[in-house]
Amino acid sequence: MIKHILISDPTLRDGNHAVAHQLTANQIAIYATAADEAGVPIVEVGHGNGLGASSMQVGLALEDDVTMLETARKHLSKSKLGIHVIPGFATIKRDLIRALDIGVDVVRVASHCTEADITQRHLGFVRERGKEAYGVLMMSHMAPASVLVEEAQKMELYGAEGIIIMDSAGAYLPSDVEEKITALVNGLKVPVGFHAHNNLGMAVANSITAIQSGAKILDGTARGFGAGAGNTQLEVLIAVLERMGYFTGIDFYKMLDASDIAEREIMPVIPVIKSESIVSGLAGVFSGFSKHVTRISKEYQVDQRDVYRELGNRKVVGGQEDIIIEVVMDLVRKKK
């Protein structure tokens, strides 16, 4: 049994969600240095929504992609530099070529869990350029295991060297993770990975369940820094994996140091599980909705928990934030 787990650390990418994409070049330099020192295999950097995503619509990043990637590149020696790429945000010509030229080592091409098709050209391009390419299925709780396997098999065909499913809404319990990871491991030749969010307090437990179900890749961030209730807390994950006999190559004490540094230097607050995170996790709604839901619910004096439930019923995904106002208006009418 192979006991080695590949860790990818999106503190400087998913964490950017937690600060409205305002991470500074200096903060990126500081954490990249600490993570490199700890031996983190892959350090993912960028706007919360990945390469080319900085915009009025999803949020303007403080630093542009070039600055973020060049800064990280300069401070990583052992660690590989990774990026998150959603085709639609990131074009090959404008964004991807430049990123590879800066020296990105690992590209994760991501789509909604039922839209693997859109990743074909990007995955193919990265492989042609001789860089590592992974496929990512976001909001994976919205598709049954059989569909995830089909979509992942497409990505494998396009050249993905591994498939990571994301629990973008923090909706999974361990039994869900077990079912989906097992199906993917059985249906794919390439390694499978898992990216958790902590809305239901299960990020570490779900990550461990993924490994016990055959996954070989896990994502985690310092202090869980990330969207909404946060990600899997990496330094906790390392501790638990080590105790269970798994090997990550990360130095545990130095990872604790890196997370202390991250807490002090880059995090205005450490993620905790607020009431709205629990409700959005239960409803399976992406945390990117939260600030809009809070604002609009308050404005029209409806219970934001009801808004999340209805959004969950309507199976909304990122980009459909306009539906919030529709749901709120329906609730206002019902109240009358």
Place this chain on the structure above:
Amino acid sequence: MIKHILISDPTLRDGNHAVAHQLTANQIAIYATAADEAGVPIVEVGHGNGLGASSMQVGLALEDDVTMLETARKHLSKSKLGIHVIPGFATIKRDLIRALDIGVDVVRVASHCTEADITQRHLGFVRERGKEAYGVLMMSHMAPASVLVEEAQKMELYGAEGIIIMDSAGAYLPSDVEEKITALVNGLKVPVGFHAHNNLGMAVANSITAIQSGAKILDGTARGFGAGAGNTQLEVLIAVLERMGYFTGIDFYKMLDASDIAEREIMPVIPVIKSESIVSGLAGVFSGFSKHVTRISKEYQVDQRDVYRELGNRKVVGGQEDIIIEVVMDLVRKKK
């Protein structure tokens, strides 16, 4: 299969650890009212170390036991009022009689996991007085399952109507919980319960594992408010239990309200998992040691992580804080 889970909420007792026992009567009134409104079955109140524990040695509480219990009693109508009682801190004559006279409904008599003997008189007295009595085995990670069963059986014999094991150091992984709870469920006639801490990010997952292994009682606190890395976050636990088809009698939305109120009114900070919590959890050291470890390690410039590891090797328990200085001195000598 009985799907009902009895929830006991020590926000106003274990949470007192998080504020050096400085909860005010007003704060107790506010949270007790909210928890009662949510239908929390048992609200546990008092000094972090329980009845009669306020002292220079373990920390002086802001309010005395009578004030805390009378205040809570006045604001609980549906919820039962519970207390944590460690014989040695709490005497029958001075403390327990008075607490029962104030109207405490549920008494949990606790000992170190290998010292159930000391609970006999207290458990017997509570049963004589016709109140609910439970036995609690603290620091339960320090004894093998067979020993826990023996100790729990003693408590059962003394009249305990249920046995709760505490993961006081936050040292358990789900496999540990499964082993111990299964053994206790098989070895006892009375219901078994579990009280978690979140040092390894496993409080919710471990609590669920306890239930799946046959436990019928769980402890949880609003936002996880409690010693060290905190307890099982109650409002998250309720969400997960409901989704899994269990029934607690607690209104989920009102529990979210209660936790929002707790966050706003009683918690200076929400518990998060700091580096030292991970290390103390791995080492199996009670979180009560943490402030002393930090202070003495800093004073003598040794790595507090090494101090925790050595304290874990020496299997220290609460009350043995003097050993910290001994351990630190050994590390100083080794450094030279």
